[in-house]
Amino acid sequence: MLDDAPALYEALTARDARFDGVFFVGVTSTGIYCRPICPARTPKAANCRFFPSPEVAEKAGFRPCLRCRPELAPGRAPVDDASRIAELLVQRLDEGALDEGGGLEGLAARFGWSSRQIRRVVRRELGVSPIELVLTRRLLLAKQLLTETALPVIEVAFASGFASLRRFNDAFLGRYGMPPAKFRRAATESGGAALAGDTLVLELAYRPPYDWEGMLAFLAPRALAGVEQVTPEAYARSVELGGRRGRIEVRHRPARRALAVELSRSLAPALPVLLGRLRHLFDLHARPDRIAAHLAGDPVFDRSLARRPGLRVPGAFDGFELVVRAIVGQQVSVRAATTLAGRLVEAFGEPLPAAEGGLTHLTPSPARLAAASPDEFAALGILPARARTIHALAREVAAGRLRLEAGGDPAATIEALVALPGIGPWTAHYVAMRALRWPDAFPKEDLVLRRRLGGLTAAGAEARSRAWSPWRSYATLHLWQGGEEES
Numbered sequence: 253m254l255d256d257a258p259a260l261y262e263a264l265t266a267r268d269a270r271f272d273g274v275f276f277v278g279v280t281s282t283g284i285y286c287r288p289i290c291p292a293r294t295p296k297a298a299n300c301r302f303f304p305s306p307e308v309a310e311k312a313g314f315r316p317c318l319r320c321r322p323e324l325a326p327g328r329a330p331v332d333d334a335s336r337i338a339e340l341l342v343q344r345l346d347e348g349a350l351d352e353g354g355g356l357e358g359l360a361a362r363f364g365w366s367s368r369q370i371r372r373v374v375r376r377e378l379g380v381s382p383i384e385l386v387l388t389r390r391l392l393l394a395k396q397l398l399t400e401t402a403l404p405v406i407e408v409a410f411a412s413g414f415a416s417l418r419r420f421n422d423a424f425l426g427r428y429g430m431p432p433a434k435f436r437r438a439a440t441e442s443g444g445a446a447l448a449g450d451t452l453v454l455e456l457a458y459r460p461p462y463d464w465e466g467m468l469a470f471l472a473p474r475a476l477a478g479v480e481q482v483t484p485e486a487y488a489r490s491v492e493l494g495g496r497r498g499r500i501e502v503r504h505r506p507a508r509r510a511l512a513v514e515l516s517r518s519l520a521p522a523l524p525v526l527l528g529r530l531r532h533l534f535d536l537h538a539r540p541d542r543i544a545a546h547l548a549g550d551p552v553f554d555r556s557l558a559r560r561p562g563l564r565v566p567g568a569f570d571g572f573e574l575v576v577r578a579i580v581g582q583q584v585s586v587r588a589a590t591t592l593a594g595r596l597v598e599a600f601g602e603p604l605p606a607a608e609g610g611l612t613h614l615t616p617s618p619a620r621l622a623a624a625s626p627d628e629f630a631a632l633g634i635l636p637a638r639a640r641t642i643h644a645l646a647r648e649v650a651a652g653r654l655r656l657e658a659g660g661d662p663a664a665t666i667e668a669l670v671a672l673p674g675i676g677p678w679t680a681h682y683v684a685m686r687a688l689r690w691p692d693a694f695p696k697e698d699l700v701l702r703r704r705l706g707g708l709t710a711a712g713a714e715a716r717s718r719a720w721s722p723w724r725s726y727a728t729l730h731l732w733q734g735g736e737e738e739s
Contacts, residue, residue, distance in 0.1 A: 571656025
């Protein structure tokens with residue numbers, strides 16, 4: 253990617269924090285070099301030179317920007333990387349990280365920061381304190397629950413992250429000028445939904461267009477039997493989060509530009525985590541207009557872009573689950589992989605007392621698989637080499653040495669995965685693409701990709717793909733989906 257100036261300029265204009273630290277840009281008109289997330293006005297492409305490190309930029313005669321401070325880019329001084337800390341904190345808040353225990357101190361320790369540093373950089377970057385940021389996000393979720401569900405106010409309080417009803421009432425009244433009960437009455441009178449029963453329905457918005465058919469077509473053959481179920485209209489799965497169990501079902505509401513999520517009422521206390529994972533699974537933060545405009549420069553995508561506007565990269569509800577399914581599927585047919593994965597679920601997933609719609613088990617946990625032996629996996633028909641890989645992976649994840657979650661460092665995670673026995677570059681890039689939400693992953697060894705590119709070698713495919721950076725994950729999906737349509 254570093255020798256592809258057009259792709260780097262595209263990443264620069266996107267100001268996507270996932271590229272922070274990957275490259276630096278020197279501006280010839282000012283003599284200054286910056287990080288790709290610099291808030292300064294984007295320079296003209298003709299004035300940009302790209303470098304792999306601050307050292308190379310300074311050797312070329314550029315001086316560091318005083319606004320974005322290149323020395324703070326990831327891999328330089330991550331403790332003080334202000335914009336990245338702020339963005340990751342917001343992402344973790346969306347995923348309910350502070351609700352998992354330990355508060356701000358626990359979250360800071362998880363990333364090797366101090367709570368004092370987090371407070372400082374969040375205030376500088378976002379203009380509010382971490383507590384104010386948490387409060388706003390909790391109140392917005394509470395408003396959605398009051399408007400769209402009939403959940404009792406006390407359950408709304410706990411589901412949106414408040415420790416007590418009194419604190420919730422005080423915060424809601426102070427921010428919105430009315431108590432929650434009065435807000436609900438006003439919302440109901442103005443047409444807000446009020447759903448009763450054992451399930452809740454909430455909406456998650458997206459930027460149109462959205463290729464829902466393509467999303468389900470990708471997820472269906474890879475569904476984990478007993479845990480997931482995909483129909484032509486919906487995606488459903490069993491869920492356990494924070495000790496709360498239930499099921500979810502997601503459907504498309506194109507007229508409202510949203511996905512409707514129906515979930516068991518038992519999952520309400522885990523809502524922040526649940527909704528964050530669903531946003532990643534269904535790639536709801538994507539900018540399909542920008543991505544399509546960039547890929548349209550290569551005729552290999554013409555047909556797919558026309559047939560699949562709004563194509564998204566399916567993420568992962570559970571990163572560990574995704575990797576296990578990928579390992580089971582290595583060098584076997586999709587049907588065989590589905591059968592083997594189903595046996596693994598039945599043997600090691602906890603059964604649900606009230607199975608519904610084919611959802612019979614919870615997904616096997618890392619701890620459960622780490623406690624088993626490779627021989628137990630092999631007894632299910634899984635090849636011994638694959639069994640050893642699953643066991644090694646489970647041990648790393650259960651011990652906390654390997655994290656498979658959105659926003660993780662793709663280079664470090666790919667390196668850690670490839671170091672495990674039986675995991676190669678293809679699987680590692682596939683994991684980065686889906687579980688880590690890395691937009692520029694490219695499994696160049698993939699035979700379908702290479703066939704769609706005219707039978708290129710892996711090196712040739714890599715060279716051809718550079719023009720698609722920084723959106724090669726999306727290019728990969730277009731090539732995969734296009735290949736399926738022609739087969």
